[in-house]
Amino acid sequence: MSITGLFHCRGCGxxxxxxxxxxxxxxxANRLLDDIESAANEPRFPLQLVFCPTCALVQIVETxxxxxxxxxxxxxxxxxxxMVEHARVLVERLVTQERLGARQLVVELASNDGYLLQHYxxxxxxxxxxDPAANVAAVAQARGVPTRCAFFDAAVAREMAxxxxxxDVMHANNVLAHVAxxxxxxxxxxxxxxxEGIAVVEAPYVRDMIDGREFDTIYHxxxxxxxxxxxxxxxAQHGLAVHDVERLAIHGxxxxxxxxxxxxxxxxxxxxxxxxxxxxxxxLDRFEYFGRFAEAVAALRTELxxxxxxxxVEGKHIAAYGASAKGATLLNAFGIGRETIDxxxxxxxxxxxKLTPGTHLPIxxxxxxxxxxxxxxxxxxxxxxxxxxxxxxxxxxxxxxxxVPIPDxxxx
Ligand code: ZN
Numbered sequence: 001m002s003i004t005g006l007f008h009c010r011g012c013g014x015x016x017x018x019x020x021x022x023x024x025x026x027x028x029a030n031r032l033l034d035d036i037e038s039a040a041n042e043p044r045f046p047l048q049l050v051f052c053p054t055c056a057l058v059q060i061v062e063t064x065x066x067x068x069x070x071x072x073x074x075x076x077x078x079x080x081x082x083m084v085e086h087a088r089v090l091v092e093r094l095v096t097q098e099r100l101g102a103r104q105l106v107v108e109l110a111s112n113d114g115y116l117l118q119h120y121x122x123x124x125x126x127x128x129x130x131d132p133a134a135n136v137a138a139v140a141q142a143r144g145v146p147t148r149c150a151f152f153d154a155a156v157a158r159e160m161a162x163x164x165x166x167x168d169v170m171h172a173n174n175v176l177a178h179v180a181x182x183x184x185x186x187x188x189x190x191x192x193x194x195x196e197g198i199a200v201v202e203a204p205y206v207r208d209m210i211d212g213r214e215f216d217t218i219y220h221x222x223x224x225x226x227x228x229x230x231x232x233x234x235x236a237q238h239g240l241a242v243h244d245v246e247r248l249a250i251h252g253x254x255x256x257x258x259x260x261x262x263x264x265x266x267x268x269x270x271x272x273x274x275x276x277x278x279x280x281x282x283x284l285d286r287f288e289y290f291g292r293f294a295e296a297v298a299a300l301r302t303e304l305x306x307x308x309x310x311x312x313v314e315g316k317h318i319a320a321y322g323a324s325a326k327g328a329t330l331l332n333a334f335g336i337g338r339e340t341i342d343x344x345x346x347x348x349x350x351x352x353x354k355l356t357p358g359t360h361l362p363i364x365x366x367x368x369x370x371x372x373x374x375x376x377x378x379x380x381x382x383x384x385x386x387x388x389x390x391x392x393x394x395x396x397x398x399x400x401x402x403x404v405p406i407p408d409x410x411x412x
Contacts, residue, residue, distance in 0.1 A: 169199075172201045178222065214406055229276060324346075326382075346365075
Protein backbone atom coordinates (compact mmCIF):
# COMPACT_ATOMS: atom_id res chain seq x y z
CA MET A 1 0.00 0.00 0.00
CA SER A 2 1.52 3.26 -1.07
CA ILE A 3 1.18 6.16 1.34
CA THR A 4 0.22 8.38 -1.58
CA GLY A 5 -2.58 6.07 -2.77
CA LEU A 6 -6.03 5.95 -1.24
CA PHE A 7 -5.98 3.78 1.88
CA HIS A 8 -8.62 1.09 2.20
CA CYS A 9 -9.56 -0.05 5.71
CA ARG A 10 -8.22 -3.55 6.45
CA GLY A 11 -11.52 -4.51 8.05
CA CYS A 12 -14.25 -3.16 5.78
CA GLY A 13 -12.49 -1.68 2.75
CA UNK A 14 -13.79 1.81 3.58
CA UNK A 15 -11.80 4.89 2.55
CA UNK A 16 -12.86 7.37 5.26
CA UNK A 17 -10.19 6.54 7.85
CA UNK A 18 -9.04 9.36 10.15
CA UNK A 19 -5.53 9.96 11.44
CA UNK A 20 -4.96 9.21 15.15
CA UNK A 21 -1.16 9.48 15.43
CA UNK A 22 1.56 10.10 12.84
CA UNK A 23 5.05 9.00 13.92
CA UNK A 24 6.69 9.88 10.59
CA UNK A 25 9.33 7.73 8.87
CA UNK A 26 10.46 5.03 11.31
CA UNK A 27 12.94 2.14 11.06
CA UNK A 28 11.68 -1.45 11.33
CA ALA A 29 11.39 -2.17 15.05
CA ASN A 30 12.76 -5.72 14.99
CA ARG A 31 15.45 -5.18 12.36
CA LEU A 32 18.58 -5.18 14.50
CA LEU A 33 21.81 -4.17 12.77
CA ASP A 34 24.97 -6.28 12.68
CA ASP A 35 27.31 -3.30 12.61
CA ILE A 36 27.39 0.48 12.16
CA GLU A 37 28.29 0.17 8.45
CA SER A 38 24.93 -1.49 7.69
CA ALA A 39 23.18 1.50 9.30
CA ALA A 40 23.74 3.46 6.09
CA ASN A 41 21.20 1.32 4.22
CA GLU A 42 18.67 1.12 7.02
CA PRO A 43 15.16 1.29 5.53
CA ARG A 44 12.50 3.59 6.98
CA PHE A 45 8.77 3.47 6.37
CA PRO A 46 5.91 5.82 7.32
CA LEU A 47 4.15 4.90 10.56
CA GLN A 48 0.70 6.40 10.86
CA LEU A 49 -2.18 5.16 13.00
CA VAL A 50 -5.73 5.67 11.68
CA PHE A 51 -9.29 4.88 12.82
CA CYS A 52 -12.08 3.62 10.58
CA PRO A 53 -15.41 5.11 11.68
CA THR A 54 -17.29 2.49 9.64
CA CYS A 55 -16.01 -0.70 11.35
CA ALA A 56 -14.19 0.78 14.41
CA LEU A 57 -10.86 -0.79 13.41
CA VAL A 58 -7.67 1.05 14.42
CA GLN A 59 -4.77 0.26 12.09
CA ILE A 60 -1.61 1.57 10.48
CA VAL A 61 -1.58 2.64 6.85
CA GLU A 62 1.71 1.18 5.64
CA THR A 63 2.08 -2.55 4.94
CA UNK A 64 5.76 -3.43 4.91
CA UNK A 65 6.25 -6.64 2.86
CA UNK A 66 6.52 -9.65 5.22
CA UNK A 67 9.82 -10.70 3.61
CA UNK A 68 11.37 -7.48 4.95
CA UNK A 69 9.89 -7.94 8.42
CA UNK A 70 10.59 -11.62 9.04
CA UNK A 71 13.91 -12.15 7.28
CA UNK A 72 15.67 -12.83 10.56
CA UNK A 73 13.01 -12.62 13.22
CA UNK A 74 14.89 -12.70 16.50
CA UNK A 75 12.02 -13.07 18.98
CA UNK A 76 11.88 -16.27 21.00
CA UNK A 77 8.88 -16.37 23.33
CA UNK A 78 10.64 -18.67 25.79
CA UNK A 79 13.06 -15.89 26.79
CA UNK A 80 10.21 -14.26 28.71
CA UNK A 81 9.29 -16.30 31.80
CA UNK A 82 6.01 -14.38 32.05
CA MET A 83 4.96 -15.60 28.57
CA VAL A 84 5.76 -19.24 29.29
CA GLU A 85 3.89 -19.15 32.61
CA HIS A 86 0.94 -17.33 31.02
CA ALA A 87 0.76 -20.12 28.42
CA ARG A 88 1.02 -22.89 31.01
CA VAL A 89 -1.88 -21.56 33.08
CA LEU A 90 -4.09 -21.28 30.00
CA VAL A 91 -3.23 -24.80 28.83
CA GLU A 92 -3.99 -26.33 32.24
CA ARG A 93 -7.41 -24.71 32.16
CA LEU A 94 -8.26 -25.74 28.60
CA VAL A 95 -7.11 -29.36 29.00
CA THR A 96 -9.65 -29.75 31.83
CA GLN A 97 -12.40 -27.59 30.39
CA GLU A 98 -12.32 -29.15 26.90
CA ARG A 99 -11.47 -32.66 28.20
CA LEU A 100 -8.45 -32.87 25.92
CA GLY A 101 -6.52 -36.10 25.50
CA ALA A 102 -4.69 -38.24 22.98
CA ARG A 103 -7.60 -38.14 20.49
CA GLN A 104 -7.80 -34.35 20.21
CA LEU A 105 -5.60 -31.92 18.34
CA VAL A 106 -4.43 -28.46 19.33
CA VAL A 107 -3.20 -26.15 16.57
CA GLU A 108 -1.35 -22.94 17.32
CA LEU A 109 -0.90 -20.23 14.70
CA ALA A 110 2.36 -18.32 15.13
CA SER A 111 3.54 -21.06 17.48
CA ASN A 112 6.99 -19.48 17.81
CA ASP A 113 9.48 -21.77 19.58
CA GLY A 114 6.78 -24.04 21.00
CA TYR A 115 6.53 -22.10 24.29
CA LEU A 116 2.76 -22.87 24.49
CA LEU A 117 2.34 -26.20 22.70
CA GLN A 118 5.02 -27.87 24.86
CA HIS A 119 2.58 -27.67 27.79
CA TYR A 120 -0.09 -29.63 25.85
CA UNK A 121 2.48 -32.22 24.86
CA UNK A 122 3.39 -32.78 28.49
CA UNK A 123 -0.30 -33.53 29.08
CA UNK A 124 -0.37 -36.05 26.20
CA UNK A 125 -2.38 -33.90 23.79
CA UNK A 126 -1.23 -33.97 20.13
CA UNK A 127 -0.20 -30.58 18.77
CA UNK A 128 0.68 -28.87 15.54
CA UNK A 129 2.32 -25.45 15.25
CA UNK A 130 2.35 -23.11 12.28
CA ASP A 131 4.98 -20.37 12.13
CA PRO A 132 6.41 -18.37 9.23
CA ALA A 133 9.91 -17.84 10.66
CA ALA A 134 12.15 -20.74 9.60
CA ASN A 135 14.76 -20.20 12.34
CA VAL A 136 12.11 -20.04 15.07
CA ALA A 137 10.17 -23.04 13.69
CA ALA A 138 13.43 -25.01 13.65
CA VAL A 139 13.89 -24.38 17.39
CA ALA A 140 10.36 -25.70 18.01
CA GLN A 141 11.01 -28.80 15.87
CA ALA A 142 14.25 -29.45 17.73
CA ARG A 143 12.38 -29.54 21.04
CA GLY A 144 9.87 -31.99 19.54
CA VAL A 145 6.97 -29.66 18.72
CA PRO A 146 5.74 -30.49 15.16
CA THR A 147 5.76 -27.19 13.30
CA ARG A 148 4.77 -26.27 9.78
CA CYS A 149 6.76 -23.35 8.41
CA ALA A 150 4.19 -21.17 6.60
CA PHE A 151 2.39 -17.82 6.55
CA PHE A 152 -1.03 -19.00 7.69
CA ASP A 153 -3.89 -17.99 5.42
CA ALA A 154 -6.98 -19.54 3.83
CA ALA A 155 -4.89 -21.40 1.20
CA VAL A 156 -2.61 -22.99 3.83
CA ALA A 157 -5.68 -23.84 5.94
CA ARG A 158 -7.31 -25.55 2.93
CA GLU A 159 -4.15 -27.62 2.36
CA MET A 160 -4.07 -28.62 6.03
CA ALA A 161 -7.80 -29.43 6.07
CA UNK A 162 -7.31 -31.59 2.95
CA UNK A 163 -4.61 -33.47 4.87
CA UNK A 164 -7.19 -34.19 7.58
CA UNK A 165 -6.22 -31.53 10.12
CA UNK A 166 -9.18 -30.53 12.34
CA UNK A 167 -8.48 -28.53 15.46
CA ASP A 168 -10.42 -29.06 18.67
CA VAL A 169 -8.60 -26.07 20.12
CA MET A 170 -6.82 -23.38 18.14
CA HIS A 171 -4.56 -20.71 19.55
CA ALA A 172 -3.53 -17.45 17.95
CA ASN A 173 -1.60 -15.39 20.50
CA ASN A 174 -0.38 -11.99 19.44
CA VAL A 175 -0.52 -12.74 15.74
CA LEU A 176 -3.83 -11.34 14.48
CA ALA A 177 -2.51 -7.80 14.75
CA HIS A 178 0.44 -8.80 12.55
CA VAL A 179 -1.29 -10.32 9.54
CA ALA A 180 -1.70 -8.31 6.36
CA UNK A 181 -4.27 -10.77 4.98
CA UNK A 182 -6.63 -10.33 7.93
CA UNK A 183 -9.61 -11.92 6.19
CA UNK A 184 -7.56 -14.86 4.85
CA UNK A 185 -6.25 -15.57 8.35
CA UNK A 186 -9.69 -15.53 9.99
CA UNK A 187 -11.15 -17.61 7.16
CA UNK A 188 -8.33 -20.10 7.81
CA UNK A 189 -9.44 -20.43 11.45
CA UNK A 190 -12.97 -21.07 10.24
CA UNK A 191 -11.71 -23.80 7.86
CA UNK A 192 -9.59 -25.70 10.42
CA UNK A 193 -11.79 -25.45 13.50
CA UNK A 194 -13.77 -28.62 14.38
CA UNK A 195 -17.58 -28.07 14.52
CA GLU A 196 -17.70 -27.77 18.32
CA GLY A 197 -14.10 -26.61 18.70
CA ILE A 198 -12.90 -23.30 20.12
CA ALA A 199 -10.29 -20.84 18.94
CA VAL A 200 -8.55 -18.72 21.55
CA VAL A 201 -7.23 -15.46 20.14
CA GLU A 202 -5.18 -12.99 22.16
CA ALA A 203 -4.41 -9.50 20.91
CA PRO A 204 -3.31 -6.25 22.57
CA TYR A 205 -6.40 -4.27 23.57
CA VAL A 206 -6.60 -0.90 21.84
CA ARG A 207 -8.44 0.56 24.81
CA ASP A 208 -5.50 -0.20 27.12
CA MET A 209 -3.13 1.27 24.54
CA ILE A 210 -5.06 4.54 24.36
CA ASP A 211 -5.85 4.87 28.08
CA GLY A 212 -2.31 3.85 29.12
CA ARG A 213 -0.44 5.98 26.55
CA GLU A 214 1.13 2.76 25.25
CA PHE A 215 2.02 4.26 21.88
CA ASP A 216 5.16 2.09 21.73
CA THR A 217 2.89 -0.83 20.84
CA ILE A 218 2.74 0.83 17.41
CA TYR A 219 5.28 -0.50 14.92
CA HIS A 220 5.16 -1.76 11.35
CA UNK A 221 4.52 -5.36 12.33
CA UNK A 222 1.38 -4.36 14.25
CA UNK A 223 -1.03 -3.57 11.47
CA UNK A 224 -4.24 -3.61 13.56
CA UNK A 225 -5.20 -2.57 17.12
CA UNK A 226 -8.42 -4.25 18.23
CA UNK A 227 -11.44 -3.50 20.33
CA UNK A 228 -14.02 -6.23 20.94
CA UNK A 229 -16.43 -4.28 18.73
CA UNK A 230 -13.99 -4.45 15.81
CA UNK A 231 -13.14 -8.12 16.45
CA UNK A 232 -16.75 -9.22 16.66
CA UNK A 233 -17.47 -7.57 13.34
CA UNK A 234 -14.41 -9.13 11.70
CA UNK A 235 -15.11 -12.68 12.91
CA ALA A 236 -18.79 -12.49 12.02
CA GLN A 237 -17.82 -12.01 8.38
CA HIS A 238 -16.26 -15.49 8.50
CA GLY A 239 -18.97 -17.46 10.31
CA LEU A 240 -17.28 -17.17 13.71
CA ALA A 241 -18.94 -15.87 16.87
CA VAL A 242 -17.38 -14.58 20.08
CA HIS A 243 -18.16 -17.12 22.82
CA ASP A 244 -16.23 -15.52 25.67
CA VAL A 245 -13.86 -12.64 26.40
CA GLU A 246 -11.37 -11.79 29.14
CA ARG A 247 -9.19 -8.76 29.74
CA LEU A 248 -5.59 -9.71 30.51
CA ALA A 249 -2.78 -7.66 32.00
CA ILE A 250 -0.13 -9.20 29.70
CA HIS A 251 1.57 -6.98 27.09
CA GLY A 252 0.23 -3.80 28.67
CA UNK A 253 -3.36 -5.07 28.39
CA UNK A 254 -4.77 -7.66 26.02
CA UNK A 255 -8.06 -9.24 25.07
CA UNK A 256 -8.43 -13.00 25.11
CA UNK A 257 -11.35 -13.84 22.85
CA UNK A 258 -12.78 -17.36 22.60
CA UNK A 259 -14.40 -18.06 19.24
CA UNK A 260 -16.78 -20.76 18.08
CA UNK A 261 -18.51 -21.46 14.82
CA UNK A 262 -21.57 -19.22 14.54
CA UNK A 263 -23.77 -22.37 14.35
CA UNK A 264 -22.06 -24.04 17.33
CA UNK A 265 -24.11 -25.22 20.30
CA UNK A 266 -22.01 -23.26 22.77
CA UNK A 267 -23.74 -20.16 24.13
CA UNK A 268 -22.44 -16.62 24.45
CA UNK A 269 -21.02 -15.78 27.88
CA UNK A 270 -22.35 -12.67 29.70
CA UNK A 271 -18.84 -11.15 29.65
CA UNK A 272 -19.15 -10.62 25.90
CA UNK A 273 -22.37 -8.60 26.07
CA UNK A 274 -21.04 -6.64 29.05
CA UNK A 275 -17.76 -5.65 27.39
CA UNK A 276 -19.45 -4.68 24.12
CA UNK A 277 -21.79 -2.39 26.07
CA UNK A 278 -18.84 -0.95 28.00
CA UNK A 279 -16.96 -0.20 24.77
CA UNK A 280 -19.95 1.57 23.25
CA UNK A 281 -20.37 3.64 26.41
CA UNK A 282 -16.65 4.55 26.39
CA UNK A 283 -16.89 5.54 22.72
CA LEU A 284 -14.59 2.99 21.11
CA ASP A 285 -16.73 3.11 17.99
CA ARG A 286 -16.21 6.87 17.58
CA PHE A 287 -13.21 8.95 16.49
CA GLU A 288 -13.46 11.36 19.43
CA TYR A 289 -12.18 8.65 21.79
CA PHE A 290 -8.99 8.30 19.73
CA GLY A 291 -8.66 11.96 18.77
CA ARG A 292 -6.86 12.97 21.99
CA PHE A 293 -4.15 10.30 21.74
CA ALA A 294 -1.55 12.36 19.86
CA GLU A 295 -1.67 15.04 22.56
CA ALA A 296 -1.29 12.44 25.32
CA VAL A 297 1.78 10.97 23.60
CA ALA A 298 3.32 14.44 23.18
CA ALA A 299 2.88 15.04 26.92
CA LEU A 300 4.60 11.74 27.69
CA ARG A 301 7.50 12.70 25.45
CA THR A 302 7.97 15.94 27.38
CA GLU A 303 7.87 14.12 30.73
CA LEU A 304 10.45 11.52 29.71
CA UNK A 305 12.88 13.67 27.73
CA UNK A 306 12.85 16.37 30.45
CA UNK A 307 13.83 13.80 33.08
CA UNK A 308 16.58 12.29 30.89
CA UNK A 309 17.98 15.72 30.02
CA UNK A 310 18.12 16.67 33.72
CA UNK A 311 19.94 13.42 34.60
CA UNK A 312 22.50 14.01 31.84
CA VAL A 313 23.12 17.56 33.10
CA GLU A 314 23.78 15.99 36.52
CA GLY A 315 26.38 13.76 34.85
CA LYS A 316 24.47 10.50 35.34
CA HIS A 317 25.08 7.39 33.26
CA ILE A 318 21.95 5.97 31.70
CA ALA A 319 21.47 2.57 30.07
CA ALA A 320 18.32 0.88 28.77
CA TYR A 321 16.87 -2.58 29.24
CA GLY A 322 15.06 -4.61 26.57
CA ALA A 323 16.04 -4.38 22.89
CA SER A 324 12.40 -4.90 22.01
CA ALA A 325 10.22 -3.63 19.19
CA LYS A 326 8.43 -1.45 21.77
CA GLY A 327 11.76 0.05 22.72
CA ALA A 328 12.61 0.83 19.11
CA THR A 329 9.38 2.79 18.73
CA LEU A 330 9.85 4.70 21.97
CA LEU A 331 13.49 5.66 21.37
CA ASN A 332 13.00 6.63 17.71
CA ALA A 333 9.71 8.47 18.17
CA PHE A 334 11.09 10.46 21.11
CA GLY A 335 14.54 11.01 19.56
CA ILE A 336 16.44 9.33 22.42
CA GLY A 337 19.78 7.94 21.19
CA ARG A 338 23.51 7.61 21.82
CA GLU A 339 23.79 11.09 23.39
CA THR A 340 21.65 9.80 26.27
CA ILE A 341 21.82 6.00 26.43
CA ASP A 342 25.16 4.12 26.76
CA UNK A 343 23.91 0.62 25.90
CA UNK A 344 20.86 -1.65 25.92
CA UNK A 345 20.87 -4.82 28.02
CA UNK A 346 18.87 -7.80 26.77
CA UNK A 347 18.59 -11.40 27.91
CA UNK A 348 18.23 -12.81 24.39
CA UNK A 349 21.63 -14.01 23.17
CA UNK A 350 20.62 -13.68 19.50
CA UNK A 351 20.28 -9.91 20.04
CA UNK A 352 23.52 -9.39 21.96
CA UNK A 353 26.32 -7.91 19.85
CA LYS A 354 23.87 -6.19 17.49
CA LEU A 355 22.70 -2.56 17.32
CA THR A 356 19.21 -1.23 17.94
CA PRO A 357 17.19 -0.01 14.90
CA GLY A 358 17.44 3.69 14.10
CA THR A 359 19.28 4.65 17.29
CA HIS A 360 22.19 2.15 16.81
CA LEU A 361 22.78 1.49 20.50
CA PRO A 362 24.93 -1.55 21.32
CA ILE A 363 23.01 -4.52 22.75
CA UNK A 364 24.78 -6.38 25.55
CA UNK A 365 24.06 -9.14 28.09
CA UNK A 366 22.17 -8.10 31.27
CA UNK A 367 25.30 -8.77 33.36
CA UNK A 368 26.56 -5.40 32.08
CA UNK A 369 24.16 -3.66 34.48
CA UNK A 370 26.13 -4.96 37.47
CA UNK A 371 29.54 -4.78 35.74
CA UNK A 372 29.14 -1.18 34.60
CA UNK A 373 26.53 -0.07 37.16
CA UNK A 374 24.89 2.82 35.27
CA UNK A 375 23.00 5.22 37.56
CA UNK A 376 19.69 4.71 35.74
CA UNK A 377 18.20 2.13 33.40
CA UNK A 378 15.34 3.09 31.09
CA UNK A 379 13.04 0.05 31.08
CA UNK A 380 11.89 -0.34 27.47
CA UNK A 381 10.15 -3.65 28.16
CA UNK A 382 8.01 -2.07 30.89
CA UNK A 383 5.34 -4.72 30.15
CA UNK A 384 7.64 -7.24 31.90
CA UNK A 385 8.57 -4.81 34.71
CA UNK A 386 7.94 -7.18 37.64
CA UNK A 387 9.97 -9.99 36.08
CA UNK A 388 12.90 -7.76 35.11
CA UNK A 389 13.06 -5.81 38.38
CA UNK A 390 13.22 -9.17 40.18
CA UNK A 391 15.98 -10.47 37.89
CA UNK A 392 17.99 -7.28 38.34
CA UNK A 393 17.84 -7.15 42.13
CA UNK A 394 21.68 -7.20 42.37
CA UNK A 395 21.90 -4.03 40.25
CA UNK A 396 19.19 -2.36 42.32
CA UNK A 397 20.70 -3.37 45.65
CA UNK A 398 23.87 -1.53 44.63
CA UNK A 399 21.85 1.65 44.17
CA UNK A 400 20.84 1.30 40.52
CA UNK A 401 17.46 2.77 39.54
CA UNK A 402 15.00 1.90 36.82
CA UNK A 403 12.99 4.47 34.88
CA VAL A 404 9.62 3.00 33.90
CA PRO A 405 8.37 5.20 31.04
CA ILE A 406 4.75 4.09 30.56
CA PRO A 407 1.96 4.93 31.34
CA ASP A 408 3.56 7.57 33.58
CA UNK A 409 7.28 8.20 33.96
CA UNK A 410 8.38 6.87 37.33
CA UNK A 411 11.73 6.05 38.92
CA UNK A 412 11.94 2.86 40.99
ZN1 ZN B 1 -13.31 -0.20 8.32
